[in-house]
Amino acid sequence: xxxxxxxxxxxxxxxxxxxxxxxxxxxxxxxxxxxxxxxxxxxxxxxxxxxxxxxxxxxxxxxxxxxxxxxxxxxxxxxxxxxxxxxxxxxxxxxxxxxxxxxxxxxxxxxxxxx
Amino acid sequence: xxxxxxxxxxxxxxxxxxxxxxxxxxxxxxxxxxxxxxxxxxxxxxxxxxxxxxxxxxxxxxxxxxxxxxxxxxxxxxxxxxxxxxxxxxxxxxxxxxxxxxxxxxxxxxxxx
Numbered sequence: 001x002x003x004x005x006x007x008x009x010x011x012x013x014x015x016x017x018x019x020x021x022x023x024x025x026x027x028x029x030x031x032x033x034x035x036x037x038x039x040x041x042x043x044x045x046x047x048x049x050x051x052x053x054x055x056x057x058x059x060x061x062x063x064x065x066x067x068x069x070x071x072x073x074x075x076x077x078x079x080x081x082x083x084x085x086x087x088x089x090x091x092x093x094x095x096x097x098x099x100x101x102x103x104x105x106x107x108x109x110x111x112x113x114x115x
Numbered sequence: 116x117x118x119x120x121x122x123x124x125x126x127x128x129x130x131x132x133x134x135x136x137x138x139x140x141x142x143x144x145x146x147x148x149x150x151x152x153x154x155x156x157x158x159x160x161x162x163x164x165x166x167x168x169x170x171x172x173x174x175x176x177x178x179x180x181x182x183x184x185x186x187x188x189x190x191x192x193x194x195x196x197x198x199x200x201x202x203x204x205x206x207x208x209x210x211x212x213x214x215x216x217x218x219x220x221x222x223x224x225x226x227x228x
């Protein structure tokens with residue numbers, strides 16, 4: 001059973017500070033890792049993808065991957081009230097017979113940026 | 116360019132009726148995915164198409180659920196004899212290939228009364 005774990009929060013961060021979101025996954029064969037943002041009543045929006053160990057930066061967002069520890073994180077610098085949303089960690093593995101599979105999602109972390 | 120589109124955006128149906136949900140992926144995307152999100156629950160993977168083929172249908176919740184994709188483009192998810200537990204938001208996503216980022220459509224909110 002593939003599992004993705006996230007702290008549900010809420011995580012409250014002051015405006016302008018760094019928000020740190022964490023995720024662990026169970027399937028060592030996982031290949032690809034994604035962070036999605038979901039506003040209430042909306043569909044998930046892709047924020048970051050990361051495929052290899054280390055850091056990947058895109059604007060105010062940095063994704064970090066450590067496959068040995070089975071750990072993915074997302075840092076949001078200079079947090080804004082508009083960043084308030086649920087952040088979903090998603091992991092893509094491989095099926096036992098090879099080939100891609102659907103994403104396994106965590107339940108999400110509810111982030112609140114306090115003005 | 117145009118994103119993933121889904122129709123209808125909302126569907127209310129009576130228990131026992133059949134429903135058909137449609138997904139139009141991003142042009143050129145070969146992989147298409149269906150997920151559902153129930154109130155307070157996480158996103159649950161249902162089925163994946165590479166081209167017109169679905170390599171693995173084991174994620175479908177029951178044999179009342181079926182899906183097809185034609186012309187490597189539009190996909191329909193059909194739920195027969197709907198039950199109240201089928202009430203959820205059904206989300207479609209597409210990606211350039213099976214290993215690329217997935218982009219979600221706006222979803223279809225299904226309510227079974």
